[in-house]
Amino acid sequence: MLYPIVWQNNSVVLIDQTRLPNEYAVIEIHRCEDMAEAISTMIVRGAPAIGVAAAYGMYLGAREIETSDRTEFLHQLEEVAQLLRSTRPTAVNLFWAIGRMMQTAYETLGTIAQIKQILLETAQTINAEDIQTCQAIGDHGLAALPKTPEKLIILTHCNAGALATAGYGTALGVVRSAWREGRLTRVFADETRPRLQGAKLTAWECVQEGIPVTVITDNMAAHCMKQGLIDAVVVGADRIAANGDTANKIGTYSLAIVAKAHNIPFFVAAPISTIDFTLSNGSQIPIEERHPSEIYQIGDTILTPSGVEFYNPAFDVTPAELITAIITENGAFAPGELVKCHTISQ
Numbered sequence: 015m016l017y018p019i020v021w022q023n024n025s026v027v028l029i030d031q032t033r034l035p036n037e038y039a040v041i042e043i044h045r046c047e048d049m050a051e052a053i054s055t056m057i058v059r060g061a062p063a064i065g066v067a068a069a070y071g072m073y074l075g076a077r078e079i080e081t082s083d084r085t086e087f088l089h090q091l092e093e094v095a096q097l098l099r100s101t102r103p104t105a106v107n108l109f110w111a112i113g114r115m116m117q118t119a120y121e122t123l124g125t126i127a128q129i130k131q132i133l134l135e136t137a138q139t140i141n142a143e144d145i146q147t148c149q150a151i152g153d154h155g156l157a158a159l160p161k162t163p164e165k166l167i168i169l170t171h172c173n174a175g176a177l178a179t180a181g182y183g184t185a186l187g188v189v190r191s192a193w194r195e196g197r198l199t200r201v202f203a204d205e206t207r208p209r210l211q212g213a214k215l216t217a218w219e220c221v222q223e224g225i226p227v228t229v230i231t232d233n234m235a236a237h238c239m240k241q242g243l244i245d246a247v248v249v250g251a252d253r254i255a256a257n258g259d260t261a262n263k264i265g266t267y268s269l270a271i272v273a274k275a276h277n278i279p280f281f282v283a284a285p286i287s288t289i290d291f292t293l294s295n296g297s298q299i300p301i302e303e304r305h306p307s308e309i310y311q312i313g314d315t316i317l318t319p320s321g322v323e324f325y326n327p328a329f330d331v332t333p334a335e336l337i338t339a340i341i342t343e344n345g346a347f348a349p350g351e352l353v354k355c356h357t358i359s360q
């Protein structure tokens with residue numbers, strides 16, 4: 015299996031996702047500042063993956079704190095947390111993982127050395143749990159998919175695969191489970207402008223696993239649905255509000271609208287850590303705006319004339335009513351019934 019984040023020789027080894035698919039390169043991260051940089055520049059990306067990365071970032075920051083005074087240690091650790099929180103605003107897994115690490119530090123009694131050790135173990139636990147969570151999401155998703163036709167064509171957007179998690183993936187976890195059980199014909203991958211995570215990363219992951227994949231540009235989805243080429247849409251999520259409104263990669267909302275227009279089921283696959291029960295609806299989700307060069311430049315080529323303005327929101331919010339079900343590690347839930355996800359295992 016593909017593991018994009020590995021703890022090895024006292025550092026974090028990340029697959030550099032900015033170089034795929036042309037080059038498979040790994041990068042060693044030793045300091046929390048470098049982890050913050052890796053998250054903001056999207057060397058590591060995808061909601062669960064940046065949560066895991068931030069957890070390790072917390073440990074990397076903690077191990078550099080030199081004081082033996084507990085209050086001072088916690089104060090400096092809060093500064094590390096602030097640095098990591100400032101990297102990307104939308105994916106709540108980042109804040110969830112940092113919060114869990116801070117809570118661990120506050121709750122651990124003992125020497126500073128012992129707290130540091132527990133922080134490393136907690137980051138490793140978050141890493142390992144995410145892989146198991148994704149496998150459960152994949153299997154629950156398989157059960158939630160339409161029963162007919164027997165073999166499905168699934169359309170996905172962006173990359174919610176192993177690369178975007180600690181391994182296996184969320185939306186691509188469902189795809190992986192469906193492929194394993196002989197329920198998948200192929201994946202259609204939206205290229206996902208502006209950063210092309212679908213064309214570059216989802217396509218690469220599918221090729222690695224021998225899963226047949228067809229890349230389309232984002233504006234081809236409605237046409238493909240009208241032609242009867244798509245049986246279900248499965249996407250990931252960066253933050254889900256309590257009412258089921260879901261923030262995911264820009265373009266997800268329009269995909270949900272065209273899926274509804276063609277009566278095609280639209281699934282969101284995400285761990286419970288992506289649900290933000292503090293927000294009642296999606297209008298409260300902070301949407302990251304990224305640099306315009308992601309729109310006007312590909313490699314060294316400038317695409318647009320000078321003198322134009324740009325707007326580059328990285329995410330949009332799909333209203334709950336467009337979502338057939340939200341697939342979590344505890345089962346698939348109607349968006350209006352998310353509150354049951356902690357208690358029910360289906």
Ligand SMILES: CSC[C@@H](O)[C@@H](O)C(=O)COP(=O)(O)O
Pocket residue numbers: 059060061062105171172173174175178179183184185211249250251252262263264328
């Ligand atoms: C399992 S990843 C789910 C989402 O994080 C994914 O669909 C997505 O939108 C990723 O955005 P990115 O900007 O590439 O980090």
